[in-house]
Amino acid sequence: xxxxxxxxxxxxxxxxxxGFEAQRSNIMAAKAIAAAxxxxxGPRGMDKMLVSSSGDVVITNDGATILHEMSVQxxxxxxxxxxxxxxxxxxxxxxxTATVLVGSLMEQAEALLAQEVHPTIIAHxxxxxMERALAILDELAITAGxxxxxxxxxxxxxxxxxxxxxxVKDKISGMVVDAVRQxxxxxxxGIYVVDEDDIKIKTQxxxxxxxxxxxxxxxxxxxxxxxxxxxxxxxxxxALLAQPLEVTKTQxxxxxxxxxxxxxxAFNEQExxxxxxxxxxxxxxxxxxxxxxxxxxxxVQYYLAKAGIYAIEDVKEDDMxxxxxxxxxxxxxxxxxxxxxxxxxxxxxxxxxxxDLTVISGCENPKAVTILLRGTSQLLLxxxxxxxxxxxxxxxxxxxxxxxxVGGASxxxxxxxxxxxxxxxxxxxxxxxxxAFANAFEVIPRTLAENSGFDTIDKVVAxxxxxxxxxxxAGLDVYTGEIVDMQKAGVIEPQRVKTQAIKSATETAxxxxxxxxxxxxxxxxxxxx
Ligand code: ADP
Ligand code: MG
Numbered sequence: 001x002x003x004x005x006x007x008x009x010x011x012x013x014x015x016x017x018x019g020f021e022a023q024r025s026n027i028m029a030a031k032a033i034a035a036a037x038x039x040x041x042g043p044r045g046m047d048k049m050l051v052s053s054s055g056d057v058v059i060t061n062d063g064a065t066i067l068h069e070m071s072v073q074x075x076x077x078x079x080x081x082x083x084x085x086x087x088x089x090x091x092x093x094x095x096x097t098a099t100v101l102v103g104s105l106m107e108q109a110e111a112l113l114a115q116e117v118h119p120t121i122i123a124h125x126x127x128x129x130m131e132r133a134l135a136i137l138d139e140l141a142i143t144a145g146x147x148x149x150x151x152x153x154x155x156x157x158x159x160x161x162x163x164x165x166x167x168v169k170d171k172i173s174g175m176v177v178d179a180v181r182q183x184x185x186x187x188x189x190g191i192y193v194v195d196e197d198d199i200k201i202k203t204q205x206x207x208x209x210x211x212x213x214x215x216x217x218x219x220x221x222x223x224x225x226x227x228x229x230x231x232x233x234x235x236x237x238x239a240l241l242a243q244p245l246e247v248t249k250t251q252x253x254x255x256x257x258x259x260x261x262x263x264x265x266a267f268n269e270q271e272x273x274x275x276x277x278x279x280x281x282x283x284x285x286x287x288x289x290x291x292x293x294x295x296x297x298x299x300v301q302y303y304l305a306k307a308g309i310y311a312i313e314d315v316k317e318d319d320m321x322x323x324x325x326x327x328x329x330x331x332x333x334x335x336x337x338x339x340x341x342x343x344x345x346x347x348x349x350x351x352x353x354x355x356d357l358t359v360i361s362g363c364e365n366p367k368a369v370t371i372l373l374r375g376t377s378q379l380l381l382x383x384x385x386x387x388x389x390x391x392x393x394x395x396x397x398x399x400x401x402x403x404x405x406v407g408g409a410s411x412x413x414x415x416x417x418x419x420x421x422x423x424x425x426x427x428x429x430x431x432x433x434x435x436a437f438a439n440a441f442e443v444i445p446r447t448l449a450e451n452s453g454f455d456t457i458d459k460v461v462a463x464x465x466x467x468x469x470x471x472x473x474a475g476l477d478v479y480t481g482e483i484v485d486m487q488k489a490g491v492i493e494p495q496r497v498k499t500q501a502i503k504s505a506t507e508t509a510x511x512x513x514x515x516x517x518x519x520x521x522x523x524x525x526x527x528x529x
Contacts (some may be wrong), residue, residue, distance in 0.1 A: 013522040023113060026076035026512045027106045033072065033080045034103020037063045041096045043161035044452040044478050059379055061162055062386050063095030064088035075520065076512055083504045091500045092393020093159045097444065098501035104443035105509035108436035117432055123510040125433020130506040132422050133415050134499055140411060141403040141495045146192055152177045154490040155398050156391040158407055165384050168209045175214040175371055176388060180395040182216065183367045194396040200322055200370045201388055203381040204355065207374040215370045217361035218326050220319050222312045223351050225296055228305040232350035236360060237343045239287035240324055240331040244294035247274045272299055278335050279303030285338035289349045291315045291323055310349055312358055326368030397494035407493045408475030408486035409445035413463045416441040445476060452478040
């Protein structure tokens with residue numbers, strides 16, 4: 001008789017959570033992750049200091065970086081982290097916004113579940129709300145063309161605010177915009193595409209942040225290998241070599257058994273000849289600059305210097321590839337393979353005085369630029385680099401789409417207002433879910449106000465009133481607490497940052513809310529809990 005005997009269908013090491021408990025678990029995870037990053041939102045957000053298990057320290061305000069370093073284990077939580085990662089991959093900014101938005105959508109869902117609104121109705125309402133939100137964004141978006149340098153600079157600036165680099169924001173914003181415009185390709189009239197790999201960001205510890213430079217060309221963090229070489233050459237013809245400029249042991253030494261001093265002399269002579277030949281081949285090719293990925297033997301350095309050639313050894317593979325692209329040359333293994341076609345070309349190559357840097361400028365391919373950042377510490381430079389990267393990405397978004405929206409919580413407040421109006425026209429239970437969706441956007445003004453030290457209720461109410469009165473660009477001035485026109489204040493962001501954040505946050509919330517059964521196999525992967 002089976003009565004009373006449980007039927008076991010799951011393995012013993014599977015932990016099962018069902019029904020309300022499963023929903024609650026995912027809601028809690030989403031809220032916890034959102035709470036972890038929300039204090040960093042906006043220009044007055046705080047930074048986090050993260051220490052990895054190997055002891056590396058990162059100080060950052062960047063949502064994606066924080067979540068990456070946190071190594072979240074909860075399965076629902078991992079999906080939320082993925083929202084931030086996708087946001088980072090797709091648009092390069094808005095990671096905190098997207099994460100905070102999922103948290104808020106899940107919080108709203110929690111309240112709906114408590115009112116016994118069924119998960120499928122919630123998901124349906126969220127879907128309708130999202131479609132409406134994207135349509136409203138289209139309506140609100142303002143056109144900014146490729147030539148609109150001023151607005152592009154504002155977009156870059158908005159992406160960089162709050163990243164402890166305020167002092168140099170304007171200068172660097174301009175550099176980023178010029179860099180992106182330089183590498184953009186017009187594929188059809190008015191349509192641009194940008195390959196982000198054409199922009200290289202280099203950092204150098206030492207000088208002040210204000211010494212950042214935009215270089216129309218490449219920068220290699222090495223100086224010439226030998227003092228006797230020229231420190232600059234013009235009309236550069238660049239040999240790109242992957243193999244060492246040395247005589248390898250197997251080529252000579254193992255074959256020779258030295259028994260007398262004459263033989264020793266002969267051997268040295270032979271080695272010297274081989275090395276000279278390498279240098280001669282380079283000279284014969286017409287090159288006056290050598291970038292070698294490996295080492296250059298002293299004798300070769302000597303002959304190259306004699307021929308007035310500027311050479312660098314141990315160039316990183318990454319830099320070699322970028323150089324090949326920028327200089328329109330190709331990387332070869334041996335000097336004998338050098339010729340007109342494999343040599344790269346640029347107007348000049350020169351060493352930067354007092355720095356271990358070589359700059360090759362006026363490259364054959366004008367679509368290669370380097371942003372050279374300087375700063376007093378590596379920690380600072382890392383954060384600056386992340387900020388510049390974000391800024392380059394948003395300018396790319398704006399150049400490619402030609403559309404921006406107004407930030408400082410203005411667009412979120414407008415969305416909340418308009419989607420609530422829309423919900424009222426729908427009626428029934430779906431109305432509740434659409435309203436909840438609309439209200440989820442309030443997390444942005446609330447968090448911006450909170451992070452800036454203002455009374456959240458006051459500011460949210462004031463913002464709502466301004467929007468109800470028709471001020472669709474009204475947002476929060478995070479420095480004074482006043483409600484101002486954010487377009488006039490220059491706080492603008494690419495439309496793509498918001499559409500992506502809304503899409504992936506909503507889709508993830510819809511996915512999570514429908515889960516009512518979780519089966520977690522214990523001890524599967526290492527580190528799983
Ligand atoms: P994210 O990771 O989402 O990009 P940020 O910390 O960069 O997070 O904050 C972005 C938010 O800060 C956006 O809502 C943006 O509109 C707002 N913001 C940026 N600059 C300003 C500003 N000067 N005044 C008010 N809000 C701003
Ligand atoms: Mg940002």
